Amino acid sequence: MVLLAVDFENLHQILKNVYTDMMPLCANMAGVAKGIAGLGALFYVASRVWQSIARAEPIDVYPLLRPFVIGLCIMFFPTFVLGTINAVMSPVVKGSNQMLESQTFDMNKYRQQKDQLEYQAMMRNPETAYLVSNEEFDKRIDDLGWSPGDLVTMAGMYVERSMYDLKKQIRDWFRELLEILFQAAALVIDTIRTFFLIVLAILGPIAFAISVYDGFGSTLTQWISRYISVYLWLPVSDLFSSILARIEVLMLMNDISELQGNPNYTIDASNTVYIIFLIIGIVGYFTIPTVANWIISAGGITGYNRNIQTTAAKTGAAAGAVSGAISGNISGRLVNRGEN
Numbered sequence: 001m002v003l004l005a006v007d008f009e010n011l012h013q014i015l016k017n018v019y020t021d022m023m024p025l026c027a028n029m030a031g032v033a034k035g036i037a038g039l040g041a042l043f044y045v046a047s048r049v050w051q052s053i054a055r056a057e058p059i060d061v062y063p064l065l066r067p068f069v070i071g072l073c074i075m076f077f078p079t080f081v082l083g084t085i086n087a088v089m090s091p092v093v094k095g096s097n098q099m100l101e102s103q104t105f106d107m108n109k110y111r112q113q114k115d116q117l118e119y120q121a122m123m124r125n126p127e128t129a130y131l132v133s134n135e136e137f138d139k140r141i142d143d144l145g146w147s148p149g150d151l152v153t154m155a156g157m158y159v160e161r162s163m164y165d166l167k168k169q170i171r172d173w174f175r176e177l178l179e180i181l182f183q184a185a186a187l188v189i190d191t192i193r194t195f196f197l198i199v200l201a202i203l204g205p206i207a208f209a210i211s212v213y214d215g216f217g218s219t220l221t222q223w224i225s226r227y228i229s230v231y232l233w234l235p236v237s238d239l240f241s242s243i244l245a246r247i248e249v250l251m252l253m254n255d256i257s258e259l260q261g262n263p264n265y266t267i268d269a270s271n272t273v274y275i276i277f278l279i280i281g282i283v284g285y286f287t288i289p290t291v292a293n294w295i296i297s298a299g300g301i302t303g304y305n306r307n308i309q310t311t312a313a314k315t316g317a318a319a320g321a322v323s324g325a326i327s328g329n330i331s332g333r334l335v336n337r338g339e340n
Helices: 006-024 026-055 062-075 077-124 126-132 134-143 150-200 204-210 218-231 232-261 268-283 288-295 302-339
Strands: none
Touching: 006 150, 026 062, 026 150, 026 204, 026 232, 062 204, 077 204, 077 218, 077 232, 126 232, 150 204, 150 218, 150 232, 150 268, 204 218, 218 232, 218 288, 232 268, 232 288
């Protein structure tokens, strides 16, 4: 059963293409920024030359080069500024993405092996083989007669198989729902990251131009730190996904080992732990902006971090409540069945 067929990798690639397509708009803002920076450079140079003349001091030329260097950055902003930052940070993004791809490949490989071993374990047990195999079910039905006892047994087999299929469908549905929420959380982070980068890139020349004026010099460093901090959201997200994928690989390896060596091992507990880790992942994705801000401090987005962490807490609480209700319901049925 597929709850929703969405190609999340394609959506992430679309976001990358949107960022690339929006970059030429920086050139449109550069014209306005050059006028603002030129006026600021005039005031900047005039103020320092006048101060040196008034104090009868020699003019220090080196500090006067600052507005001209900023002006060059504005003129070649897409190539000189954005190109340099993206080129420096690109290996970090590629390295973290390669880690994620390797862990995801191992996870898919072990998941297929686990599913095969689970099926074989069910087939080895005569009491459960008919639940997963139509041939075994039909064979047991054919072996029964038409006496009242056989009819009761036949009805019980149909009920048991229906309950097993219903339980499996509910478990798969809930797992797929959490997996979609997990992928959606990553997509939300990537979408907001792309939006922030586009805004910072398009208005970057204006920020550089304003930094020419006295009293606004910190605007330049703040813009750089915020751009790099937001840019790091993607590699931090990939690292977080790699950690979760590695945890799932270890869980799958443990399940495979138990299925191979322990005939009494049940997979229900492992499925519950997997659901719990999905909930942790959903909440954890919304802490990525905070972690990126630890790597390079960038002010001005703490309010957003606070709001997104509040949203993550509410999402995790809701998902946990639903998971607890379903798990408690299933556990209660199993206990009652054992007592009866």
